[in-house]
Amino acid sequence: MPETVSGRESRILEIIETARAKRAKFRDTHITMSHGAGGKATTSLVEGLFAPAFASDALNALGDAGSVSADGLDLALTTDSFVVKPLSFPGGSIGELAVNGTVNDLAMAGARPLALTLSLVLEEGLPAQTLRAEVEAIAAAAREAGVEIVAGDTKVVERGHADGMYVCTTGLGLRDPRGKLAPDRLRAGERILVSGSIGEHGTAIMLARGELGLDADVESDTRPLWPLVDALLDAAGPAVSCLRDATRGGVASVLNELSRSSAVAMIVREGDVPVHPAVAGAAEILGIDPMYVANEGKFASLAGTMANAELNAFFRDDMKKRTK
Amino acid sequence: MPETVSGRESRILEIIETARAKRAKFRDTHITMSHGAGGKATTSLVEGLFAPAFASDALNALGDAGSVSADGLDLALTTDSFVVKPLSFPGGSIGELAVNGTVNDLAMAGARPLALTLSLVLEEGLPAQTLRAEVEAIAAAAREAGVEIVAGDTKVVERGHADGMYVCTTGLGLRDPRGKLAPDRLRAGERILVSGSIGEHGTAIMLARGELGLDADVESDTRPLWPLVDALLDAAGPAVSCLRDATRGGVASVLNELSRSSAVAMIVREGDVPVHPAVAGAAEILGIDPMYVANEGKFASLAGTMANAELNAFFRDDMKKRTK
Numbered sequence: 176m177p178e179t180v181s182g183r184e185s186r187i188l189e190i191i192e193t194a195r196a197k198r199a200k201f202r203d204t205h206i207t208m209s210h211g212a213g214g215k216a217t218t219s220l221v222e223g224l225f226a227p228a229f230a231s232d233a234l235n236a237l238g239d240a241g242s243v244s245a246d247g248l249d250l251a252l253t254t255d256s257f258v259v260k261p262l263s264f265p266g267g268s269i270g271e272l273a274v275n276g277t278v279n280d281l282a283m284a285g286a287r288p289l290a291l292t293l294s295l296v297l298e299e300g301l302p303a304q305t306l307r308a309e310v311e312a313i314a315a316a317a318r319e320a321g322v323e324i325v326a327g328d329t330k331v332v333e334r335g336h337a338d339g340m341y342v343c344t345t346g347l348g349l350r351d352p353r354g355k356l357a358p359d360r361l362r363a364g365e366r367i368l369v370s371g372s373i374g375e376h377g378t379a380i381m382l383a384r385g386e387l388g389l390d391a392d393v394e395s396d397t398r399p400l401w402p403l404v405d406a407l408l409d410a411a412g413p414a415v416s417c418l419r420d421a422t423r424g425g426v427a428s429v430l431n432e433l434s435r436s437s438a439v440a441m442i443v444r445e446g447d448v449p450v451h452p453a454v455a456g457a458a459e460i461l462g463i464d465p466m467y468v469a470n471e472g473k474f475a476s477l478a479g480t481m482a483n484a485e486l487n488a489f490f491r492d493d494m495k496k497r498t499k
Numbered sequence: 500m501p502e503t504v505s506g507r508e509s510r511i512l513e514i515i516e517t518a519r520a521k522r523a524k525f526r527d528t529h530i531t532m533s534h535g536a537g538g539k540a541t542t543s544l545v546e547g548l549f550a551p552a553f554a555s556d557a558l559n560a561l562g563d564a565g566s567v568s569a570d571g572l573d574l575a576l577t578t579d580s581f582v583v584k585p586l587s588f589p590g591g592s593i594g595e596l597a598v599n600g601t602v603n604d605l606a607m608a609g610a611r612p613l614a615l616t617l618s619l620v621l622e623e624g625l626p627a628q629t630l631r632a633e634v635e636a637i638a639a640a641a642r643e644a645g646v647e648i649v650a651g652d653t654k655v656v657e658r659g660h661a662d663g664m665y666v667c668t669t670g671l672g673l674r675d676p677r678g679k680l681a682p683d684r685l686r687a688g689e690r691i692l693v694s695g696s697i698g699e700h701g702t703a704i705m706l707a708r709g710e711l712g713l714d715a716d717v718e719s720d721t722r723p724l725w726p727l728v729d730a731l732l733d734a735a736g737p738a739v740s741c742l743r744d745a746t747r748g749g750v751a752s753v754l755n756e757l758s759r760s761s762a763v764a765m766i767v768r769e770g771d772v773p774v775h776p777a778v779a780g781a782a783e784i785l786g787i788d789p790m791y792v793a794n795e796g797k798f799a800s801l802a803g804t805m806a807n808a809e810l811n812a813f814f815r816d817d818m819k820k821r822t823k
Contacts, residue, residue: 201627204626204628205624205627206621211653231647250569254669293578330581330665331533332662343669345618349570
């Protein structure tokens with residue numbers, strides 16, 4: 176089954192069939208950091224607690240965004256809380272991240288962003304200057320993504336809570352008819368393409384915390400993905416089965432989630448996944464796998480019928496155009 | 500100008516004209532608890548920082564929900580973060596509050612709730628039992644409000660942060676054509692009606708904290724307001740200028756905000772505003788004014804042409820029907 180792959184540049188992973196996994200159960204007695212890390216414990220919370228309690232078809236689909244139908248209109252709704260330490264880091268900051276992260280979840284659902292809401296939890300004593308800087312970052316990111324902030328809320332919590340600020344953004348989008356994307360549409364024989372080098376955001380954050388005594392020139396890859404998705408849907412349309420941005424938990428967690436949703440297994444060749452040398456170096460020293468490190472501007476695209484060469488050309492072109 | 504008012508039962512406040520207030524400026528150097536309290540400092544943050552930075556028409560309107568137009572559809576989008584200590588209290592809990600609060604913001608915009616998103620920030624070490632209880636409260640409140648939870652997110656922060664949990668809910672609604680509601684539609688001669696006795700939610704929370712050494716039988720009034728608004732729009736339709744739920748900052752803050760938006764002043768007769776004796780008693784001991792205490796199931800309705808007697812009958816009827 177596994178065909179010969181054409182080397183590092185192709186970024187191709189393969190899909191084979193498997194049995195459908197059982198829904199994970201939530202059996203822990205207390206919440207631990209791992210429940211928020213995007214891996215197995217998070218899945219157990221979503222599949223074992225939230226989805227059954229809310230009996231929601233949209234939640235059960237476990238996509239990046241929920242579906243809402245209004246007067247025949249196919250809308251997508253997605254929400255994300257951002258808790259980042261430190262608040263700013265090489266390549267971005269929490270405000271920019273909050274806008275891009277939510278716009279990207281819409282993009283992954285094949286939805287053009289229409290509007291955002293912004294809910295802030297601020298820590299008592301936060302310098303107004305820090306807030307101003309993040310408000311400006313949010314405004315700039317929203318302008319770049321072409322989306323308006325239409326509603327907001329601010330709460331303040333006592334000193335020592337909230338790490339400066341937590342940001343919750345929710346995005347409303349209109350699903351694009353060119354794409355028929357779903358996490359359960361993957362079939363054996365399809366290919367997975369990663370849209371660029373991985374692990375940069377998470378590595379930049381870890382380095383910025385300064386706890387590791389490491390110094391490397393790695394910037395977060397945070398950026399809005401809708402323009403790229405828009406172009407991809409134009410180029411490939413229905414040939415694309417699914418898109419997923421590889422945030423928390425990295426590319427590995429995305430592949431795990433999609434394997435579960437579609438009842439398929441995936442063959443990943445480490446050498447085919449592009450990793451920036453500085454990221455690879457930091458990961459080696461820290462003993463972590465870049466496949467599990469967060470990205471904020473990369474996605475896995477799952478294409479059935481599109482030819483290998485065409486997809487490669489598409490992403491090479493995007494890499495060239497990227498100014499950031 | 501001030502007419503004779505017909506006593507406590509009428510719950511009538513009056514509106515007179517005034518000059519338009521200037522936009523508040525944000526000049527503080529640090530964030531304080533007051534920036535989250537819903538009063539003047541919050542207004543300075545919204546009018547002085549957020550609205551100019553985001554240059555958003557929807558935010559500038561300062562309504563309970565933002566407007567989004569999609570293919571001719573008139574949608575409303577609103578977001579709220581809930582930070583409550585303790586997490587549960589007589590009459591409700593943070594989960595129920597988060598659903599009702601957001602559904603109610605949609606209702607105040609004259610919008611029928613379509614979908615909710617739920618974003619949780621959990622504290623490391625939170626007992627799973629507490630989370631389960633809140634997830635069930637959220638599910639029950641969503642069922643009662645007739646709205647589906649279509650997307651979610653969970654983050655976990657280190658022990659000692661987030662007070663157990665913070666909940667951010669965002670609501671999408673479809674504006675009802677029967678209502679033409681706006682915070683700047685108030686005109687001199689109109690009347691303000693409060694939909695019931697005030698100050699219960701905030702008083703219940705203060706008592707539940709147990710810091711005051713006071714014991715009184717006060718329950719939060721948390722409930723979804725859309726059914727009542729639905730009936731009101733049926734009964735009064737275009738005669739209603741504006742609806743606003745009197746949450747953070749209480750009825751007084753709502754009246755202040757609306758005065759600013761519509762360039763009117765209001766005459767409030769204390770004796771005409773219904774207050775439960777237990778709330779009045781607690782407020783007197785604590786030296787606070789129930790007009791500034793939060794509600795979660797009461798709103799101010801601003802009616803131009805509807806007759807006094809009709810509106811009174813409407814709200815009396817609602818009070819009778821309330822099972823909670």
